[in-house]
Amino acid sequence: MKIIETVGEVQADARERTSRSVLVPTMGALHRGHLELVRVAREHAGKDGEVAVSIFVNPLQFEPGSDFEKYPRPESVDENVCRDAGVNLLFRPNDMYFDDRSVYVEETALSAGLCGAARPGHFRGVCTVVAKLFNLLAPDAAVFGEKDHQQLAIIRRMVRDLNFPIEIIGVPTVREADGLALSSRNQYLNADERAQATVLYRAMTRVKELADGGQKSVGELIDVAKGVIASAKSARVDYISIVDADNLQPLGVLQPNAVIALAVFVGKTRLIDNLRLW
Numbered sequence: 001m002k003i004i005e006t007v008g009e010v011q012a013d014a015r016e017r018t019s020r021s022v023l024v025p026t027m028g029a030l031h032r033g034h035l036e037l038v039r040v041a042r043e044h045a046g047k048d049g050e051v052a053v054s055i056f057v058n059p060l061q062f063e064p065g066s067d068f069e070k071y072p073r074p075e076s077v078d079e080n081v082c083r084d085a086g087v088n089l090l091f092r093p094n095d096m097y098f099d100d101r102s103v104y105v106e107e108t109a110l111s112a113g114l115c116g117a118a119r120p121g122h123f124r125g126v127c128t129v130v131a132k133l134f135n136l137l138a139p140d141a142a143v144f145g146e147k148d149h150q151q152l153a154i155i156r157r158m159v160r161d162l163n164f165p166i167e168i169i170g171v172p173t174v175r176e177a178d179g180l181a182l183s184s185r186n187q188y189l190n191a192d193e194r195a196q197a198t199v200l201y202r203a204m205t206r207v208k209e210l211a212d213g214g215q216k217s218v219g220e221l222i223d224v225a226k227g228v229i230a231s232a233k234s235a236r237v238d239y240i241s242i243v244d245a246d247n248l249q250p251l252g253v254l255q256p257n258a259v260i261a262l263a264v265f266v267g268k269t270r271l272i273d274n275l276r277l278w
Contacts, residue, residue, distance in 0.1 A: 001082060001083045001090055002090070004090070005092055005093060005094050006095055014136065017138075020049035020050070021050040021051075021138070021139045022044045022052070022140065023041075023054065023134075023141070025054045025056075025129075025130060025142065025144070026053060026055055027056065027057045027071065027184070028056075028072070028075070028184075029078070029184035030081045030082070031183075031184065032182055033145060033147070033173070033174040033181075033182035035081070035085055036171055036174050037143045037144075038051060038053065038085045038143075039085075040171050041169075042086065044143070044167075051087050051088050052088065052090075052139065053087045053089070053091070054093075055075075055091070056091075056092065056093055056096055056129065057073060058126070058129040060104075061121075061123075061124075061126050061129070063119055063122065067188075072184060072187060091133075096132065104125075104127075104128045105128045105131045105162075106123075106127060107124075107127055107157055109247075110150065110153050110154045110247065110248050111123035113243070113248060114241060114243070115150055116150065118238050118239060123151070123154055127155075127158050130142075130155055131158065134159075134164050134166055140166065141167035141169055142155075142166055142167075143170075145171050145173060145174075146274070147183070147272070147273065147274070149274040153245075173274075175201070179200075179201030179205070180197050180201060181271075183271065183272075186269075189266060190267070192234070193234055193266045196234050196235060197235075197271060199231060199264070201273065201275075202228055203228035203240075203262070204260050205275070206224060206225070206228050207225050207242075207260050208260075208277050211254055211258075215254070218251050218254060219252075221260075222240050225260065235264050235266050236265040237262070237264055238262075238263035239261075239263050240260070241260070242258055242259070242260050242261075243259055259276050261273075261274040
């Protein structure tokens with residue numbers, strides 16, 4: 001496995017590459033969900049292609065007072081995980097931004113609601129770093145998890161609008177046996193909070209049961225989800241919304257292509273999840 005830590009070296013490497021390349025952008029603290037992204041990347045790269053993983057805790061997507069400083073950075077563990085998973089290139093840059101940077105990439109429609117409303121500037125940081133990674137590594141395709149549904153939709157829009165010649169591949173959410181979506185932030189939960197965190201999935205699956213049974217009032221479905229989440233004493237709703245999966249516009253009445261998306265604090269840890277309803 002090749003390890004590159006500077007933007008100049010990774011650009012030179014991309015220029016010399018002759019095989020198909022698939023990128024898995026991450027912030028590290030790799031878990032089984034990331035390994036599924038790598039597995040899918042290998043499928044799309046082929047046995048003779050390159051799977052590249054980037055690890056960079058991007059300061060631009062952390063709002064003031066958030067967990068940027070304490071975000072886990074198990075460098076040697078992540079390196080071994082990548083090596084064992086058959087990754088060809090690990091890019092962990094130490095010079096990603098200039099100190100006097102003044103150019104950003106910003107999406108202005110899909111980022112207006114959901115996590116974009118709750119975390120101003122977050123998706124500007126995401127788009128900026130992903131655009132830089134695309135320019136630096138020039139992959140043929142990139143793989144993103146569907147757990148971050150809004151992020152995936154925004155990246156697809158950015159690729160479309162800026163004409164990046166890159167295929168974006170979404171991978172279904174990987175969950176624990178009890179339904180909790182895998183996330184690097186799960187390690188912030190203590191044992192009691194970890195048990196309560198299953199309330200996110202229980203709330204969404206209850207809404208889906210009602211939707212499958214014919215309930216179409218989005219307001220009533222959201223009230224049901226709030227009631228389920230209220231059963232966990234440490235849980236606090238940030239937002240719950242039912243939106244169109246593509247344009248992320250809130251729905252008043254359930255219709256095809258609907259997704260329930262939510263963000264919930266369990267203790268001090270903010271968790272997100274989503275589930276396709278129709």
